Amino acid sequence: MIPIQWFLNKRINIKLVISCTLSLGLIVTSAALGSYAPGNQKPVPKDRRSDGGTTRGCSGGDIPLTVIASGNYVGRTISPHPTFAWFVPGDSVSKPMKFMIYEWVPSGKPKEVRKIPLQSSPGIMKLSPFSENELGLQPGKEYSLQVVIHCDPDNPSGDLVDEASIEVVKMPATVQTKLNRAVNSVEKANIYAEAGLWYNALDEALKLAQVSKLGEVGSTLLKDLAKREAPKTIPELPSKEREAIEKRIENLKQIADSAR
Secondary structure, eight states, X not given: OOOHHHHHHXXXXXXXXXXXXXXXXXXXXHHHOOOOOOOSOOBOOGGGOOOOSOOSSOOSOSSOOEESSOXXXXXXXXXXXXXXXXXXXXXXXXOEEEEEEEEOXXXXXXXXXXXXXXXXXXXXXXXXXXXXXXXXXXXTOEEEEEEEEOSOTTOGGGOEEEEEEEEEOOOOHHHHHHHHHOOSHHHHHHHHHHTTOHHHHHHHHHTTSOTTOOHHHHHHHHHHHHHTOSOTTGGGSOHXXXXXXXXXXXXXXXXXXXXX
8 A cells, every 4th residue: 555645755856847847947948048238339320310109199098009120220131031029009990001121222212112001900910011022121221110090090290100111131141040050930030130130130030929019029030129229429419309219118118028
């Protein structure tokens, strides 16, 4: 006859194994989440910046329409067919919106590259505006993406607007070597993030997230981005510009928490 104490010990051991396994899983997950290291960031020229991300015409929450990217620096990608994402304030009513990409032409007006009509949906929206058989964005060129929500078709001044900048760069040889050994999107997101390739890192992170969410990896990346959003010269900036940057940083942090 097997003593009752044996069953109790076995049960305790099983609980201990499960507990250790869960703890190890958390450690592995945390270790798997790398950090975004943009390196020498290129500031967005002042003439390209907007005062977007405001709540001028739509209700729906404290966080405004926000592109999931830096508003002060030019984000990098090695892909001619990148994926973009933005946060839409919570609102049960879907509204018409548009997504646009412009190429910045030296000494000329921005050239419209893509314009896509959409309908808003609360939370994180994402879009890959170019199909694989298209030329897409070109290395060595800079672009701006703009998202607009039409709150009232009869009152364009009430539109919600936000934008970000993109620079297409060539694939670094060291990044390609690491990618060749990567086995999943977590590893790829980390590799891109450590190389300062924001849009590629975000694309891989979103593959792991639920619909309208950033997911754990995406949330971590966004918090890293928020930490690096303020320029070193922020104390010297005019109060209005400084407040706008600080507000965007706070918005990015809130989005990272609410859309995890």
